[in-house]
Amino acid sequence: MPAQKLHAVGARAMPATSPPRIGLRRVAVIGGALAMTGAAAHQMYHVLASNGLTALGAVMVLLFVLLFGWIALAFTSAVAGFASVLRSGGQALADLARGPPLTRTALLMPTYNESPARVGAAVEAIAESLASLGARDRFDIFLLSDTTDPDIWIEEEAAFLALRVRLPTGLFYRRRAQNVARKAGNIADWVMRFGGAYPQFLILDADSVMTGEVLLRLVAYMERHPGAGLVQTLPVIVGAVTPFARLQQFAARVYGPVIAHGLACWHGAEGNYWGHNAMIRTRAFAECAGLPVLAGRRPFGGHILSHDFVEAALLRRGGWAVHMLPRLGGSFEECPPSLIDVAIRDRRWCQGNLQHVAVLPARGLHWVSRSHLLTGIGCYVTAPLWLLFLLVGLLIALQAHFEPFDYFPAGRSLFPRWPVVDPVRARWLFEAAMGVLLAPKLLGLFATLLRGQERRGCGGGLRLLIGVFVETILSGLIAPIAMLTQTLDVISVLRGRDSGWHPQRREDRGIAVAEIARRYGPHTLLGFGFAGAAVLVSPYLALWMLPVAAGLVLAIPLALLTGHRATGRALRRVGLLRTPEETAPPPVLRRATDLYRAAMRGAGPTGVRRLFTDPMLLSAHLSMLPPPRRRRDGPLPLALVVGRAKLEEADTLDEALAAMTPAETAAVLGDEECVRHALSLATIPHRIRLDAAPH
Numbered sequence: 193m194p195a196q197k198l199h200a201v202g203a204r205a206m207p208a209t210s211p212p213r214i215g216l217r218r219v220a221v222i223g224g225a226l227a228m229t230g231a232a233a234h235q236m237y238h239v240l241a242s243n244g245l246t247a248l249g250a251v252m253v254l255l256f257v258l259l260f261g262w263i264a265l266a267f268t269s270a271v272a273g274f275a276s277v278l279r280s281g282g283q284a285l286a287d288l289a290r291g292p293p294l295t296r297t298a299l300l301m302p303t304y305n306e307s308p309a310r311v312g313a314a315v316e317a318i319a320e321s322l323a324s325l326g327a328r329d330r331f332d333i334f335l336l337s338d339t340t341d342p343d344i345w346i347e348e349e350a351a352f353l354a355l356r357v358r359l360p361t362g363l364f365y366r367r368r369a370q371n372v373a374r375k376a377g378n379i380a381d382w383v384m385r386f387g388g389a390y391p392q393f394l395i396l397d398a399d400s401v402m403t404g405e406v407l408l409r410l411v412a413y414m415e416r417h418p419g420a421g422l423v424q425t426l427p428v429i430v431g432a433v434t435p436f437a438r439l440q441q442f443a444a445r446v447y448g449p450v451i452a453h454g455l456a457c458w459h460g461a462e463g464n465y466w467g468h469n470a471m472i473r474t475r476a477f478a479e480c481a482g483l484p485v486l487a488g489r490r491p492f493g494g495h496i497l498s499h500d501f502v503e504a505a506l507l508r509r510g511g512w513a514v515h516m517l518p519r520l521g522g523s524f525e526e527c528p529p530s531l532i533d534v535a536i537r538d539r540r541w542c543q544g545n546l547q548h549v550a551v552l553p554a555r556g557l558h559w560v561s562r563s564h565l566l567t568g569i570g571c572y573v574t575a576p577l578w579l580l581f582l583l584v585g586l587l588i589a590l591q592a593h594f595e596p597f598d599y600f601p602a603g604r605s606l607f608p609r610w611p612v613v614d615p616v617r618a619r620w621l622f623e624a625a626m627g628v629l630l631a632p633k634l635l636g637l638f639a640t641l642l643r644g645q646e647r648r649g650c651g652g653g654l655r656l657l658i659g660v661f662v663e664t665i666l667s668g669l670i671a672p673i674a675m676l677t678q679t680l681d682v683i684s685v686l687r688g689r690d691s692g693w694h695p696q697r698r699e700d701r702g703i704a705v706a707e708i709a710r711r712y713g714p715h716t717l718l719g720f721g722f723a724g725a726a727v728l729v730s731p732y733l734a735l736w737m738l739p740v741a742a743g744l745v746l747a748i749p750l751a752l753l754t755g756h757r758a759t760g761r762a763l764r765r766v767g768l769l770r771t772p773e774e775t776a777p778p779p780v781l782r783r784a785t786d787l788y789r790a791a792m793r794g795a796g797p798t799g800v801r802r803l804f805t806d807p808m809l810l811s812a813h814l815s816m817l818p819p820p821r822r823r824r825d826g827p828l829p830l831a832l833v834v835g836r837a838k839l840e841e842a843d844t845l846d847e848a849l850a851a852m853t854p855a856e857t858a859a860v861l862g863d864e865e866c867v868r869h870a871l872s873l874a875t876i877p878h879r880i881r882l883d884a885a886p887h
Contacts, residue, residue: 193383193482196506201556214460218560221272221458225265228628232264232621233257239618240588248588255581262574263629266451270632273454277639280519293330293411297471298386298393302378304338304371305695306398308351311335313787314401319359321404321780328362331407334386337367338378342857343799349816350802350809351791369818369862374693375467376483376499387474391415397468399526400427403780406522410471413517421477421512422463422504424470425520426452429527430773430781435763436534436754439663439670440527442769446650446660447636452518461513462560465504469523473512477503480510486550490690491543497691498544501568502551505561509554524773524781530755531670532703532711535677540691542572542681575678582740586722589729633664649772659769669750672743676715703755712747719744800849800857803867804874810867817864831859836866845873 236256240249299318303311315333322328335352339345345367352365368381379395387393392414394407406425413423426448432441456463481503486493496502504514528534545568552565637660640646641653650656685691723741726734734741743750753759763769773781803810835856842848848870849857860866 193380193387193478195482195484196480198484198551198554201509214458217272217458217460221268221454222265224268224271225261228264228267229257229261232260232624235617235621236260239621246588248584248591252581252584252588255577255584258577259574259581260625260628262570263625267628267631269454269458270450270635271454272457273450273452274635274639276453276457277450278642293327293408294415295330295391295411296389297331297407297411298382298390299331299333299396299407300336300379300382300393301334301396301398301400302336302338302375303348303398304375304693305341305344306339308344308347309791310788311348311398312351312355313784313791314396314399315363316355316358316787317780317784318396318402318404318407319363320783321402322407323404325404325408327404327408330411332362332364332390333359334382335363335365336378336382337365338371338374339367340371340855340858342854342861345858345861346800346803346809346813347798349813350806353809353812365816367816371693373483373495374497376496376503380482383474383478387478390474392471392473393477394471395468397525399431400469401430401524401780401784402469403522403778406520407471409520413515414471414473417513417515419511419513420473420515421480421507421510422465422470422472423515423517424463424466425516425523426518427466427469427523427525428521428771428773430524430771430777431526431785432529432760432774433757434529434755434760435666435769436531437527437529438760438763438769439666439754441771441774442650442659443633443663443667444527445771445773446640446656447633449518450636450639451632452516456516456518459516459560461515462508462558463504463514463516464564465500465507465514467500469525476507476510476512480512481506486547488550489688491685491688492547492550496544496547496551497540498547498568501545501548501564505551505554505557505565508558508561509556522778524778530703531673531751532708532755534674535681535711536694538572538674538678539681539684540694542678543685543691545569545572546682546685572678572682575675576682578675579679582722582737586725586737589733590725592729630664633660646772649770649775651767651770651775655767655770662768666750666754668739669743669746670754672719672740673712673715673747673750676718676744680714703751705752708751709748712751715744715747719747800861801845803861804845804871810871813861814864814867817862817867820864829859831855832863832866835860836863839866839869839873842873845870848873 233253233256236253237245240246240253245253299315301311301315315335319328319331319333322331335348337345337348339348348367349365352363356363366382368378371377373380382393392411394402394410396402410423410425414420417423428448429437429441429444432438483496483499483502483506485495488494508514528537548565548568552562637656640650640656647653647656650659719741722737722744723734726737726741764774777785803813831853835852838851838856839848839860842851852860860870
């Protein structure tokens with residue numbers, strides 16, 4: 193799996209694998225967005241330039257064009273998606289993907305400091321779903337650990353041993369001691385070590401669950417379309433408890449299909465990749481998707497964080513098709529439970545997407561693939577642009593209010609120069625922009641209302657309408673909070689600060705009020721600043737700025753309210769923000785939930801100390817360690833040197849564990865000699881004898 197050269201491309205031609213009339217679809221979507229943006233820019237110019245355009249006015253027009261173009265493309269794409277949903281678009285592709293698998297497939301579950309019980313429950317539920325279809329023997333499952341927490345590492349091994357009892361074949365576990373290139377490196381390591389045995393593989397996320405039926409259909413699609421390098425369906429968000437998670441779950445379920453169908457409609461074979469729940473051709477991935485290390489220092493240089501967009505672009509550059517089949521279904525994931533958890537994830541995504549600036553000039557990329565990279569960058573750049581647009585508009589209003597206007601400028605003139613801004617045109621433009629912004633939501637609502645089963649799954653037409661209203665109001669208040677958070681993230685990246693690699697918090701255990709106040713105090717202050725400046729000008733400006741100012745001022749209580757489990761349960765009891773998967777959960781989801789709850793109820797001793805009380809676990813742990821390090825095989829790992837010294841200084845195992853850092857403990861547990869020494873320190877009534885432990 194060679195690292196690809198961004199400024200050189202191989203000789204393989206790019207086949208025309210997109211659907212017929214794809215060019216007309218792209219002209220309609222992109223051309224329509226450009227036409228709308230041009231018309232809106234013309235109107236905005238006349239709003240501000242009745243008596244000549246000032247410097248601030250020119251900046252505001254430029255920002256308006258960029259921001260309106262962003263929402264105009266989303267609008268035209270959603271219109272295309274709405275038409276596709278109404279005519280059952282994509283069903284022909286989905287119907288082709290049927291029949292028993294002819295080849296063997298690997299299911300990869302990369303994990304990094306995740307709950308082993310949660311991961312094990314998802315894997316077992318998927319395996320049982322495949323077994324119910326008689327296809328379990330055609331799939332192997334790999335648990336690919338990059339875990340650094342020693343307690344979670346030992347629990348992963350224990351969970352793997354328990355799974356091996358219930359799934360005796362086709363299940364494998366591997367932990368990397370060095371997390372080179374993070375998740376992308378984890379997958380690349382598997383491809384180079386094991387990928388040759390499998391024509392295709394599917395990447396899961398730690399919160400992913402997929403039905404056996406959709407897995408079989410994705411495999412069959414790959415078998416019947418030899419030019420396909422990657423195919424995926426639309427993951428549905430499930431398992432939400434807090435109000436924030438329920439908002440995301442409801443919005444993705446109601447509006448998501450229209451958006452996904454729109455993207456599939458004009459992307460064609462140049463689709464994007466969302467990092468998981470996708471079937472990938474192993475040969476294509478190995479040949480074309482090896483990621484280079486970007487030149488320069490982090491955060492822009494180094495290993496690529498947002499690897500999925502780049503991998504899709506490289507696959508397409510190599511001549512392989514990347515398809516989206518949004519109608520397939522059967523693919524599920526979860527979302528972060530609170531605003532803070534989303535902000536932590538967004539910080540990493542922000543850095544990864546801004547890294548795409550270095551990938552954009554790569555030779556041989558399809559122009560649609562470049563548009564995906566630009567979209568990823570735009571997801572974060574639009575936040576500071578929106579904030580700047582608001583600030584410039586406020587400055588123009590303050591300038592007009594406090595600066596004396598020169599009615600008789602120098603030069604000859606028969607009439608005075610009046611400070612004219614066309615209020616009627618401005619109102620029409622504002623209403624048009626809001627309509628374009630909200631239209632994808634309305635199209636998603638109409639599409640759901642027209643499908644009886646989905647409408648009933650959302651609680652019926654009335655509850656669906658109320659849910660859309662509640663989601664729109666709360667999302668409107670959260671939007672300025674996200675705007676400022678992402679603006680600060682962009683500034684942080686530009687200042688050279690690396691995001692690091694933090695595991696995603698998936699359990700909604702609540703966040704301390706002090707932490708919320710610390711994070712969202714600046715948002716509150718800016719909100720009061722916006723409101724105060726607007727009131728100084730006029731009550732009309734204050735009313736216009738109210739949605740933004742209110743969202744920022746209420747940032748702390750909104751973060752508390754939307755992250756509160758009890759409020760989320762209350763919404764569920766009254767049937768608001770309900771989704772079909774919540775009303776009637778698919779069997780695979782119910783099974784995964786039951787397995788997870790059973791694992792949590794039956795949890796006994798956990799962590800590192802469990803290793804020295806369980807003979808089978810200890811034997812398995814030793815058998816899965818890499819070969820001993822050879823002398824002069826590179827520099828000694830500092831964590832291992834220090835951990836070994838602390839271990840030799842200790843009189844008991846508890847004393848040694850208390851003295852070592854997690855990194856040192858993990859290094860010691862990865863060395864067989866150190867594990868044997870630690871066992872000799874274990875102060876338990878019946879110490880394990882290694883020679884008696886089963887291997």
